[in-house]
Amino acid sequence: MPVAPGRLPMIGHIWPLMRNPFDFFADLRARGDVVQLYIGKRPIYFLTTARLAHQVLVKEARSFGKGMVWEAVHPLSGNGLLASDRALHRRQRRLIQPLFHRQMIASYAQIMTAESQALAESWQPGQQVVVQQAMIELTLTTIVRSMFSGSLPGDVVREIIRSLPIFTYGMVARTVLPAWLCKVTGFDRRFLDAANRLRAAVDHVVRTDKSADGTDLLSHLRAARDPDTGEAMGDDLIRDELVSIMMAGTETTAATLTWAFHELSRHPEVEAKLRAELRDVLGGRPAEYADIEQLTYTRAVVNEVLRRYSLLMLFRRAEEPVVVDGIPLAAGADVMFSQIDLHRDGAAFPDPDRFHPGRWLVDREDLPHRTAFLPFGEGNRRCIGEPYAQAKAVIALATILGRWRLVPAPGHTVRRVAAAMPRPNSLPMIVTPIDTDGSEPAHA
Numbered sequence: 248m249p250v251a252p253g254r255l256p257m258i259g260h261i262w263p264l265m266r267n268p269f270d271f272f273a274d275l276r277a278r279g280d281v282v283q284l285y286i287g288k289r290p291i292y293f294l295t296t297a298r299l300a301h302q303v304l305v306k307e308a309r310s311f312g313k314g315m316v317w318e319a320v321h322p323l324s325g326n327g328l329l330a331s332d333r334a335l336h337r338r339q340r341r342l343i344q345p346l347f348h349r350q351m352i353a354s355y356a357q358i359m360t361a362e363s364q365a366l367a368e369s370w371q372p373g374q375q376v377v378v379q380q381a382m383i384e385l386t387l388t389t390i391v392r393s394m395f396s397g398s399l400p401g402d403v404v405r406e407i408i409r410s411l412p413i414f415t416y417g418m419v420a421r422t423v424l425p426a427w428l429c430k431v432t433g434f435d436r437r438f439l440d441a442a443n444r445l446r447a448a449v450d451h452v453v454r455t456d457k458s459a460d461g462t463d464l465l466s467h468l469r470a471a472r473d474p475d476t477g478e479a480m481g482d483d484l485i486r487d488e489l490v491s492i493m494m495a496g497t498e499t500t501a502a503t504l505t506w507a508f509h510e511l512s513r514h515p516e517v518e519a520k521l522r523a524e525l526r527d528v529l530g531g532r533p534a535e536y537a538d539i540e541q542l543t544y545t546r547a548v549v550n551e552v553l554r555r556y557s558l559l560m561l562f563r564r565a566e567e568p569v570v571v572d573g574i575p576l577a578a579g580a581d582v583m584f585s586q587i588d589l590h591r592d593g594a595a596f597p598d599p600d601r602f603h604p605g606r607w608l609v610d611r612e613d614l615p616h617r618t619a620f621l622p623f624g625e626g627n628r629r630c631i632g633e634p635y636a637q638a639k640a641v642i643a644l645a646t647i648l649g650r651w652r653l654v655p656a657p658g659h660t661v662r663r664v665a666a667a668m669p670r671p672n673s674l675p676m677i678v679t680p681i682d683t684d685g686s687e688p689a690h691a
């Protein structure tokens with residue numbers, strides 16, 4: 248099996264992984280379907296094809312646990328869905344799945360519309376906004392309102408906004424860097440402090456907020472009963488599930504929206520088509536859940552953003568000996584792949600580096616094979632929040648663009664930063680008005 252270039256004694260491939268994982272992963276594809284890399288002294292099987300990723304996530308899923316991700320996220324998500332394994336995961340997934348059914352998403356969508364509209368209305372013509380920050384706050388507020396119908400104390404919301412990015416940004420570093428380095432640099436302390444503050448903030452709300460009105464996530468988690476034992480979830484597990492959802496759903500969706508604004512500003516022809524659709528379907532009003540079906544081009548834009556800016560890495564660890572595509576893996580073997588890199592496969596996505604929403608506007612049978620496009624993962628750990636994320640991205644994008652045009656602030660160069668979900672270093676943009684029917688005024 249080929250070994251990735253650039254391995255150093257003791258630290259393995261940590262340097263290229265931390266310096267520029269995008270180029271590092273892109274380079275591995277040409278070296279084989281499976282390439283060995285090292286995180287410190289620990290060998291990792293890096294998969295470069297979606298076919299192999301599918302085998303691990305779906306066909307042989309029962310032989311794998313979450314492995315290194317569990318170690319990284321456990322301080323925050325505890326026993327929540329994101330990191331739990333085996334029987335607990337199966338039980339919780341069954342209990343939580345109904346919270347993401349169609350009629351529930353339709354009800355959260357009212358919050359998505361209201362919050363997107365409120366954000367669009369708070370902006371002034373000519374104002375400079377830091378888009379990734381605005382999208383994190385928008386996504387977080389929407390998720391928090393979907394979770395807790397009672398209004399949260401301002402200090403709790405501020406705490407979440409402050410601590411969540413420290414945590415999600417640190418996940419990659421904490422997964423990749425050796426434990427001793429995380430300790431001596433003080434990185435571990437900052438990471439764990441952020442996790443503790445966040446858990447404490449949500450814990451406080453779960454134990455004290457009795458205002459749940461029966462429609463929010465908190466009420467549904469309280470009402471859920473194990474179908475076999477009739478057991479309810481304890482407050483600790485409810486907190487862990489809420490923290491998991493908040494953690495998994497905030498920066499991912501915020502990054503998708505942020506990259507969408509960035510790509511639209513670089514592709515005027517795409518933006519023009521999107522605006523034409525918004526004028527036809529919405530005619531200047533905010534987008535609602537019932538509009539999503541008709542917003543075909545907007546959905547294609549979101550899909551293309553998800554293709555180009557997916558998660559940086561996914562991990563699994565074999566929990567028993569298993570054979571993947573003829574390769575025998577011992578119990579304890581770590582497997583990893585990069586969705587963002589898999590989505591650059593030219594065989595599935597011709598001209599893969601081109602931002603081209605049109606590739607999604609074809610007949611069903613001509614769409615890229617579903618195993619080649621896996622922004623939400625696959626199998627029994629597939630993203631439970633996918634319908635929420637899709638609805639949120641379409642509603643927010645359509646509602647904000649129905650009101651404003653976002654133009655890049657001069658003098659800033661956008662770079663991708665490695666995080667669980669890659670994000671821009673910063674994205675300052677100028678808010679520019681359009682007419683209320685969705686067309687741009689003559690002076691714009």
Ligand code: HEM
Nearest residue numbers: 328329495496499500503622623624628630631632635636
């Ligand atoms: C664009 C936005 C999103 C992306 C790209 C995304 C991606 C993913 C991926 C790839 C996984 C699987 C991880 C694995 O297999 O190890 C996952 C799991 C998960 N996601 Fe999402 N996600 C997004 C939004 C959301 C939202 C909005 C929520 C909740 C409101 C959410 C909640 C979860 C949860 C709880 C899991 C764990 C599921 C399980 O293990 O059973 N995600 N997500």
